[in-house]
Amino acid sequence: MNFLDLFRAVFGLAITLGLIGLAAWAARRYAPQLMAKLQAERGARRLQVLETLVLDPSRRLVLVRVDAEERLILLGEGRELVEPRQTGDAK
Structure with missing residues (x-):
């Protein structure tokens, strides 16, 4: 070469x-x-992530809206904990 x-x-x-x-x-x-x-436009979306909060390296809170209902989800350590909350509730 x-x-x-x-x-x-x-x-x-x-x-x-x-x-x-x-x-x-x-x-x-x-x-x-x-x-x-x-x-492509798929129409109105039913699922929306409103907010996330990192608690520590292995856990986080996620606030999700599905249709007219909000759910607070705790993610981490192989488990999920879901707490339903209506959007009309007092904050």
């Missing part, structure tokens, strides 16, 4: 890695908006 072949191989590798890096940067920067535009 002569110097010219080695130069071509290194140059090709640099171009390939540069294109991969450019694609990763573009995906991080533009993909969320692009994916939102490309997704």
Whole structure:
């Protein structure tokens, strides 16, 4: 293998890695908006995550709305605890 072949191989590798890096940067920067535009409209969504709260590294609280009902879910340690709450209840 002569110097010219080695130069071509290194140059090709640099171009390939540069294109991969450019694609990763573009995906991080533009993909969320692009994916939102490309997704088909499915109508009104029934499930919505309202808020999350990290309690410690293994547990978190998640407030979820399903239709007109809110549920407080404790996630972690292989268990889930669900507490139903109506949206009309006093806060």
